Amino acid sequence: MTSSFLDNAFFRNIYCNLASSDSARCAGGGPFGDGLFPPGWEWFAFLVTAFLTVFVVINGALLGVNAYIWGERRLIGRIQGRPGPNRWGPFGLLTPVADLIKILTKEDIVPAAADRLLFFLAPFLIVVPVLLVFAVVPFGSSSWVADLNIGLLYVLAVLSVESFAPVMAGWGSQNRYAMFGALRAVALLVSYEIPMVLSLLGVLMIAGSLSLVDVVHAQSVPFILVQPLGFLVFFIGTVAEIQRAPFDLAEAESELVGGYHTDYSGIRWGLFQAGEFLATIAGAAIIVTVFLGGWRGPDFLPSHAWFFIKLTGVLVVMTWIRGTLPRLRIDQVTSFAWKGLLPLAALNVVLSALLSLIWPAPTNGELWIMVAINMTVAAAALIVLGQFGPKAGERPTPAPVSTLREATPGGGN
Amino acid sequence: MSMRTEPVTVNIGPHHPSTHGVFRLRVTFDGEVIVDVEPVFGYLHRGTEKLAEERTYVQFVTLTDRMDYVASMTNNQGFVLAVEKLAGITPSPRGVWLRMIAAELQRIASHLVGMGFFLQDLGAFATPLMYAMRERERILDLFEMLCGARITNSYMRPGGVFMDAPEDFWPAVNRFLDEMPGYVDEYESLISGNEIVLSRTKGVARVELDALINASISGPMLRAAGLAWDLRKKHPYEFYDRVEFDVPLAQESDNWARYIVRIQEMRESVKIVRQCVQQIEPGPIRPKEVPFLVRPPAGEVYSSIEGPKGELGYYIVSDGSIAPYRCKVRAPSYINLTLLKDMLVGWRVADMIVTFGSIDINMGEVDR
Amino acid sequence: MYGLGILKGFGVTALNAFRSPFTVEYPDRRVGLPGLARSAGINPLAFVLKRPKDALKAVLGLAKIPARSQQHSRFRGQDFTWYVERCTGCASCAKLCPLGIIKIVTDPSGRQTQEGEVYDIETFDIDLARCMACGICVEVCPYDALHMGSGFERARYGFPNLLITVDELKKAPKRPSTWFRPQLEERGYHPHKSGQADWRLVGRHERPTAGQLKRNWVDDRAK
Ligand code: SF4
């Protein structure tokens, strides 16, 4: 694994400066000549380097959350015809900081009936897995924490750990609103995981690798063009997976007060919010990496800049969606996943499999032919699917009230 | 395999983001499906009807503002019409026109609020609500010009209104009338075609027309079921027989129909205000001979108007003194709530909130 | 087709994002460089040259200018404007306030030569905590002594501080609202633009001259 670590320019620079005696890995040495540490201390240099890298990435992600919270609030403000937060600091940039201070000074309330272990663990479980995702995201042509050869699988696995958090929070806080939210979250995540994973299969077939770095290298044509259906399904799936509008029914403010985090307050509530925004950034980063060509772009800007421009673009679209669309109902959400996205994803898989049988290692020209074929099929599929317009909701037959009444003599919240 | 399930009872409210005030619903759920609803209200009861018995007629106008606080002009109007009928006062024409203008503007404002919160309940991150508020602000600005207040207007008096409109009111109201249809188009293109809204509202919480009539429900809810019952047409009060307008109807009687009827009514109200502005003539705004202390003869009267939410009626008994002996308000919000259970059973949590929003109630009026 | 309506909605929200906000910022407004230059009344370029420090602040998004209220002259403010010179202590306002929150104590035996001619107002308390700004007290005042105010910044900590006492009424700046005072409107009075209004200004009638008074009260009676 070490060698792949050292493909990373950031990592190598630090490491070689600290331990340039490691001539096997750092040919030419660093600016400090023999390095800061004496020979034999390579392991320590390695540790320090690893720590620094992770430190930078995690704090970068958290700073990104702050910037994104500010940006989203400003943008939604403008969409709604108001200026958005503009009081604290230049253009209101310090508003998230002020919010954080406020949240930190709030009383931390724990319901008497809560299952304390689950209640305390849930907020951490929502933040940590998302931070882990950033480990494999290539931010630039040679900047990443780790280039795992199972990168995509890792992302999906780690993100699905996150879906335990709502359940733990909902169950742990012993509140019926929270329970509703938790159950909705489970239904949502179970339904959307499958089309999401399926939609990535097409990408894998063309790129021929699970590593996110290789996926970016394979994108001489951005995969949004080669895999339009895959992109559509993955984008919607990501929005659902991170539970943002219009799929925010697990927290559904107007229905369930706050859903699974109804009973949380203070910094624990803040962690839920941070987790949601972190997940949004992580999801957007994955979308950028897998479908929008990652760091690739014309040469006049450095690769990091391209990555962040694309990331901002995806985040703006997500915010725009949030500012426009109302929420779906739980049965509509799940049926949309099973009846709408799953067929599309399956079609995409079949089509990509056929195409990659014809062109096992596509060249640039062959990729453009794929674009044409896939686009046509995607348009046709969407038009066919679009004929099934919104149907009037059907009233499900409830159990007779009388029998149910007996089951709950008292009731109440 | 059969699962052993158990219904859950949840208290929605009295403090809940979408109960539109302090309202409590004890709902029994089977999973997400509603099996029983028990509305509990009275948390906002302030005894307005009792207070009326020790206030003079003009003093009570100020309290009618506080009943349906998003439609205070129509509340004023209903009350002063009842007093005029009781005391046999003939209002001045200019005052009547001004009252109609104010009432129709208020109807637009009230429907804007109804529509905005209905979509807020659907979960649209406050965007349509903010757009609705934007136009409502302009209406409130007009009210500020008329009477110096934005919400609790107390603008009307038996015999007319208390003060003529200022000079700058007329250009402002014309500008507003020119722009309002465009804004309604904007809501329509934001919402009316949106498939998510359609699938969330069409066919949801349908009630039969017979049930509505039996429960004496009125207003947009009734018109959404296909009955053209509008007191402005059926028993024209003020000068509603001198203006031309349509009564928007829908047949489906579901949440969508209630929404679309309100949207259409806003367009009709714009038309009415425009005709009022054209027909208004200079003159006194209330007859000089009407004293501040109205002293109607002993008797009783029931007078009702078409409020934004339904038939708003005042039943006043007078014993010949300066204060009503009894004043009963037929509050449309309260009566429109009576079918809540029939509308909700069988639907899901999310539908419950939306249906509740589509009835467009105001707790200040329900509890009075 | 399914989905087109949603796209239309996106169009509407995107259009609105480029409109200027309709909300009012209060008590001050954040402005950029063009806004600050406009409020100073010079063009941005000259502004940068003249006041580089402020210009830098504006570019950094830190500049603010006070936001003025745009209220109409009829706005019924929370504070009242009361003219001790005009008030006779008739207490019509106290009697007809729907909530009975005006407390008036008058003293007929003060400095006056003839008893009962003019009353001294010893107490004129308005309990703002319960006042609903309905304005009936103003409507019924026969001598145009009491007017609605034009302010809206009378939030205080605690109920006792919300009581407006007679001393405060006497000292308060006289910016009456034109609510129910058509005479003020006819004179084009605006509480925020025209400055304070003297007690002679706010009446329904011109103040009679000494000659008129003599004619009305002395000569006519002598007849
Ligand atoms: S404004 Fe109304 S409530 Fe306030 S003191 Fe005057 S009459 Fe009483």
Ligand code: SF4
């Ligand atoms: S303010 Fe007016 S109504 Fe009140 S006591 Fe003085 S003169 Fe009479």
